[in-house]
Amino acid sequence: MLYDKDIREPLFDFLDDIYLTNRIIEEKKMGCSRADVVMVTPLAIYGIEIKSDADTYARLKRQVRDYDNFYDYNYVVVGTSHAYHIQEHVPDYWGIITVEQKKQ
Template identity: 35%
Template sequence: MNKLDDRDIRVALRKMVSTYKDAKVFDEYTTYSGKSRADLVAINGHVNAFEIKSDYDSLSRLENQVKEYDLNFERNCIVAGEKYIEKVSKVVPDHWGIILARRNRESRVSLNYKRVATLNPNLDFVSFAGLLESSKFRKIVLDDNFYEKSGLERGEVNSMFKYDLIAYLDSTLSQYQKSILKKVIRAKLKEE
């Protein structure tokens, strides 16, 4: 077996996700809690996170990474070399995508989907909204009148801590309003 390291896989993955329609690609994207960092994130119609497990990695943190990714990102996918492909498929939930990375005959890294990611049913609104920096989040809430929809005054928005503001909106906005706000957040994240 020809072992693959993180860099080999990352280069091939970046090339693949760069072909996604209207995608903006980020390396080493930190979750809201700061407990995990996605190896690659591609933002287009959704925030898609990718965790790489090369043949030289360990799976010791994978369960915690799965929990963090599920709180923060709309679609999640693990990319693994042949050494770990069977093990990771037993750890990641069914809504996660699984991509096998291996060298082809020309010694290039090929990526093949074993399972395509579906929308994450465990996405946490607070964590997702928290991905956006504080000033940009407040600007959205004020400019798009989300503060009025939640019963806040303009001045209250500026005096609240970011987490408290997000938590308040989470508890007062309807699911529909939150889906609109997530769409605006996604667009702002793409601009960063």
């Protein structure tokens, strides 16, 4: 089972590899929600919601609305337990990043 704390550092490494020049802000209040991660690049501001295997979708509808109001682009980052159903809970224009534990 992947928890939020297990996802963050590998996610930041991945984003650094993809976006090269960026700044990361964690736990940023926006509207009635809190963005897990805000990534600022020279061209856009990205909101990133992390749904670990321990999370539910209970607040996601409100979070999607707030993210859409505040950021140019949005991603949801999910653990394995959400990988097959997350597309039913976020708009088509959101990016989806799936995370799995590496088998030892």
